[in-house]
Amino acid sequence: MNPMVNPYQVLPALLEEVTIETAAIKSFYLRPERPFDFKCGQFAALTVPGVGEAPFAMASSASHPERLKFTVQRAGYMTERLHALSPGARLGLRGPFGNGFNVADYYGRHLLLVVGGVGFPPARALLHTAVAQKERFLSIRMCYGARSPEDVVYSDEISALRKEIQLDLTVDSAGETWCESLGVVTTLLQTDQIDAAQTTAVVIGPPVMMKFATLKLLDLNLAPENIVLSMERKMYCGIGQCRHCMIDHLFICKDGPVFTYAELQNLPDIWE
Amino acid sequence: MAERYYVGKAHWLSILHAWLETYTILAAQAEGDNLYYAPLIPTELSHIVYDRARSVQPLKTYLIPPLDEVSSDYKPPQKPWMFLGVKACDLAALSILDPAFGGEFTDPFYAQRRHGSLIVSSDCTAPLSSCFCTRVGGQPYAIKGFDLNLSRIWDGFVVEVGSLKGRQLLDGHDEALKELVKEEAETLLKIRDEARQKVNRINSDFVFPEAVYEVLAGQRESAVWADYVKTCVECGACNHACSTCHCYYLDDVTRADFVKLRGWDGCQYSGYAVTAGGGTPRPELKERFRNRYYCKFKYLPDNYSQKGCTGCGRCIDACQGQIDMRRVLHDLSVKSGEVT
Numbered sequence: 348m349n350p351m352v353n354p355y356q357v358l359p360a361l362l363e364e365v366t367i368e369t370a371a372i373k374s375f376y377l378r379p380e381r382p383f384d385f386k387c388g389q390f391a392a393l394t395v396p397g398v399g400e401a402p403f404a405m406a407s408s409a410s411h412p413e414r415l416k417f418t419v420q421r422a423g424y425m426t427e428r429l430h431a432l433s434p435g436a437r438l439g440l441r442g443p444f445g446n447g448f449n450v451a452d453y454y455g456r457h458l459l460l461v462v463g464g465v466g467f468p469p470a471r472a473l474l475h476t477a478v479a480q481k482e483r484f485l486s487i488r489m490c491y492g493a494r495s496p497e498d499v500v501y502s503d504e505i506s507a508l509r510k511e512i513q514l515d516l517t518v519d520s521a522g523e524t525w526c527e528s529l530g531v532v533t534t535l536l537q538t539d540q541i542d543a544a545q546t547t548a549v550v551i552g553p554p555v556m557m558k559f560a561t562l563k564l565l566d567l568n569l570a571p572e573n574i575v576l577s578m579e580r581k582m583y584c585g586i587g588q589c590r591h592c593m594i595d596h597l598f599i600c601k602d603g604p605v606f607t608y609a610e611l612q613n614l615p616d617i618w619e
Numbered sequence: 620m621a622e623r624y625y626v627g628k629a630h631w632l633s634i635l636h637a638w639l640e641t642y643t644i645l646a647a648q649a650e651g652d653n654l655y656y657a658p659l660i661p662t663e664l665s666h667i668v669y670d671r672a673r674s675v676q677p678l679k680t681y682l683i684p685p686l687d688e689v690s691s692d693y694k695p696p697q698k699p700w701m702f703l704g705v706k707a708c709d710l711a712a713l714s715i716l717d718p719a720f721g722g723e724f725t726d727p728f729y730a731q732r733r734h735g736s737l738i739v740s741s742d743c744t745a746p747l748s749s750c751f752c753t754r755v756g757g758q759p760y761a762i763k764g765f766d767l768n769l770s771r772i773w774d775g776f777v778v779e780v781g782s783l784k785g786r787q788l789l790d791g792h793d794e795a796l797k798e799l800v801k802e803e804a805e806t807l808l809k810i811r812d813e814a815r816q817k818v819n820r821i822n823s824d825f826v827f828p829e830a831v832y833e834v835l836a837g838q839r840e841s842a843v844w845a846d847y848v849k850t851c852v853e854c855g856a857c858n859h860a861c862s863t864c865h866c867y868y869l870d871d872v873t874r875a876d877f878v879k880l881r882g883w884d885g886c887q888y889s890g891y892a893v894t895a896g897g898g899t900p901r902p903e904l905k906e907r908f909r910n911r912y913y914c915k916f917k918y919l920p921d922n923y924s925q926k927g928c929t930g931c932g933r934c935i936d937a938c939q940g941q942i943d944m945r946r947v948l949h950d951l952s953v954k955s956g957e958v959t
Contacts, residue, residue, distance in 0.1 A: 353727050355689040355869065357877050397874045401895065422895035439877050554898060580900070581892045583869045586724035589884070590866045590914075591892055594900070596921035601723065615839065619900035 354586050357394050357439025358383065363414070364434055368500045372465065373430055374406070374418045379440055382412035386447035387472035388577060388605050392585050393417060394439035395432070399425040402444070402582045402600075404469035409476060415440075418468035418500060444585035445604050448473050448575070453484065453547045456573075460489040461560045463532050463552025467491060467500045469577055470551045478511050485545060488513040492532025492556070496521050532556060533563040543568035551577045558618040561608055571609035578604045578617075622780040623799045630795030631776060635664055638788065642737065643696060645681065647674050647704030656681070656702065670744040670771045673706040673931055677862035679716060682732050683881075685859075689869075690879040693731045700736040706743045708752050708931040710764035712862035718923045719865055737784060740765040742811065746818045749932025751945055754822055756829055757930050759814040770807050777807050827948040831916040831926070838951045844905040847947055850940030851887070851908060857934035857942075858885030858911070863919065863927045866891075886910050912947070 360383075364376040383391070387409050394400040401423075407416035421430050432438075450473070458477055462470045470489070477487050489508070493499045495518050508514050515535045517528035528535060532552075548569055550560045557576060564574050580592035580599045587601035595614040597603065611617045626634070638644060644659040648666045654674040659667065681700065713733075720729035743750075743759035752759055761768045766785030770777040777799060780786045789796060827834055858864045866886060872878035884891060887907050893899045901907045919927030928944070935943050 352725075353689070353692065354724055355879050355881070357690075359877070394871060394877060396876050397871060399871045400869065400879075426895065437876075553896070579894065581894045583867065587722065588719060588724070588726065588865070589868065590886075591868075591884070593918060595913075596918040616900050619898065 354441065354584070357392075357400075357441050360415070360438045360440050362432055362434055362436040362438055365432070368418060369498055371422075372418060372420045372500055374416055375429070375432075375438075377415045377417065377438060377440070378413065379415065383415055383440060383443065384412045385409055385443035387450065387476045388447035388469065389443040389445045390469075390585075390604065391415075391417075391440045391442035391444065392582075393419075393429075394441070395425060395428050396437060396439060398428045400439070400441070401425050402585065404472065404577075404604075405443070406468035406471045407475075408472060408479070410479070416468075418465070418471075420465045442585055444600055446602065448476075448549070448577075448605055450476055453477070453549075455483070455485065457485045457542060457546040458487045459541070459546050459548040460487075460491075461532060461536070461548055461550045461552075461564070462489060462491045463556035463560070464493055464498065465500065466552035466556075466577075470549070471501065473549060474508070474512075478508075481511065486513070487511075488515070490515045490517075490532055490535040492517045492519075492535070492552075494519050496525055531559070533559050536560075536563050536567060538567055541567050541569075543570075547573045547575060549575045549577070554579070554618045565608075571612050572607045574608040576606050576608060576611065578606060578611075622786070623804075624778050624789075624796040625772075625775060625799050625803050626778050626795050626797070627775040630792070632664055634789075634792050634795060635659075636661065637792070638701060641698065642701040643698045644701045644703050647671075647741075654704070656704075659703070667704060669704055669741045669769055669776070672743050672745055672747045672750060673708055673933075674704070675933075677712060677860070677931070677933065678702065678705065678709050679712070679862060679865060681736075682716060682729055683720070683865060683867070683883075686880060686882045687728065688872075688878065689728060689881045690877055693728050695731060695735055700732070701739060702736060703739045703741075705738050705740040705761075705765070706931075707740065707757060707759060707761040708743075708750075708929040709862055710738070710740055710761050711752075711757055711925075711929040712931070713764055714925045715863040715919055715923055715927055716865060737766045737788065738764070739767045739769060739785075739788075741769040742771065742814065744771065744810065744814050746814065746821060747932060747936070748821060749935040749943075750818055750930065751822050751825070751932060752930035753815055753818045754825070754827070754829065754945070755831065755926055755928050755930040758811075759818055760811050770810065772803060772806055772810065777803060822945060825945040825949045827945070827952040831928075831948060832920070834948065834952045834955050835912060835916055837955050839909070841951060841954050843947065843950045843954060844909045846950075847942050848904045848908045850942060851904060852939050853887055853889065853904065853907075854939055855885030855887045856937035856939065858887055859883055860933035860937035862929055862931050862933065863915070886914065912944075 360377040360379040390404040582592045583589040587598040592599035645656040646659040646667045720726040740761040765781040768779040866884045868884045915927035
């Protein structure tokens with residue numbers, strides 16, 4: 348990087364559209380002043396001017412760097428203020444940061460996405476990248492778990508996705524009108540449906556879900572190097588300096604956020 | 620062989636006057652029992668303390684200030700900085716800060732302050748009770764990382780050239796530079812050996828191996844951590860006083876348009892690693908306390924091939940709870956069977 352490039356300066360972006368996903372989750376469509384080239388699985392620091400910034404993975408396909416989609420759960424001060432914005436607002440972007448998914452590593456294999464809750468947005472960029480070239484995979488399957496039917500994000504996209512891939516949906520609890528599965532996402536992972544030697548699983552979701560999904564996949568005989576995890580930690584800089592995101596000596600922001608379980612399995616407290 | 624000269628006092632003062640024309644000299648000066656870097660004014664050259672020990676502020680105070688506006692372009696100081704009287708422990712800290720702020724992503728603020736500044740170091744002769752550089756692989760005099768190094772000897776200095784920029788500082792002062800004679804070289808060796816012995820004597824009660832991580836590795840769950848945090852008040856002084864700690868947060872200026880501030884953060888604070896969802900990898904104080912030791916002796920060495928502790932002892936002096944890192948390492952060594 349050129350030493351005169353200032354990594355703290357933002358790329359201004361226009362908020363073009365806001366859509367409601369669930370009671371606590373909205374999607375924000377941004378048009379940056381310049382195309383924001385990225386790889387699926389990378390993330391950006393999104394700034395609400397005068398309020399603050401936080402890291403979010405792009406939920407849109409990397410083939411459209413001119414218009415980005417971020418899907419954000421209201422969880423604190425910054426996201427509260429973001430949720431209050433209307434189209435026309437000016438936002439800022441820094442990045443893209445992180446290593447992203449090496450999709451080519453999964454070619455010729457069964458690609459299994461195991462996704463929990465608000466992990467769907469980062470998974471969506473990977474899903475769209477993979478589906479666009481689905482002949483390169485033995486199969487693509489997604490298992491998605493949410494707390495309740497009301498917490499399912501991108502519910503309007505699910506029937507279209509099902510024309511392309513196998514998509515299994517489960518919620519922890521639901522009323523009688525729910526006709527998908529019930530139970531945590533790991534209940535969707537059955538031995539007879541998984542060819543362990545030829546499967547690469549990508550796990551994205553809240554820490555506790557990632558832990559149990561990984562244990563289940565190991566149980567199903569997936570090798571640690573074929574379990575891919577997109578990790579999350581508190582972050583500020585995105586460039587491997589501020590040290591908030593570290594797991595042991597690894598910078599989640601720069602060495603990750605995408606790791607294989609083989610890279611993490613000997614480190615303490617990875618699920619915290 | 621290093622390029623070294625003997626410079627007598629009168630000549631030295633004229634060199635300083637010449638440098639003051641070009642540089643803002645941030646020189647170690649006494650205030651009470653302590654030394655602080657402060658801008659040198661021409662009428663107060665006698666205030667410079669060349670020997671004794673390290674200053675209270677680490678160099679990071681200048682290179683990554685406690686609060687800095689980072690979203691606009693870097694504005695260089697009117698005159699470039701020269702740090703004068705920097706001790707070896709603080710030069711060692713730069714072996715962490717340089718790669719941390721100049722790796723894959725260069726920090727333009729650190730890079731320009733660092734490369735725009737000169738470092739004239741000087742030997743430590745009166746180590747403090749908290750000093751332990753020799754126990755973590757250092758020594759109380761600089762052997763690399765300086766532009767010029769000064770060793771006080773008799774009524775003058777042995778001046779060692781450490782870089783091209785350092786050599787250029789001496790250009791035009793040929794009449795001041797005397798070739799070093801054998802007696803001066805031998806005296807210098809003796810002074811340095813004495814200083815080294817002093818540090819060792821100060822630390823004779825503390826027994827832990829120089830390869831500190833050998834001890835830590837097996838002591839993750841040791842009761843020692845919980846024991847020591849009994850007096851910790853989570854003030855973060857150990858983080859802020861440390862010459863290598865460089866964690867920071869970013870914050871946006873309220874109601875301003877994309878103005879970002881960077882401020883020092885500390886891993887001892889409970890909110891340090893808390894995510895928006897409320898989770899944190901280190902909810903307990905003893906875990907945060909332990910993290911600092913692991914960061915110094917495992918994570919930073921893994922990242923930058925250099926211990927994150929230089930033995931400057933600032934964390935010991937700054938601690939409200941009188942926690943002494945050497946005592947912690949000693950107790951962990953006893954527990955691990957390294958020491959009996």
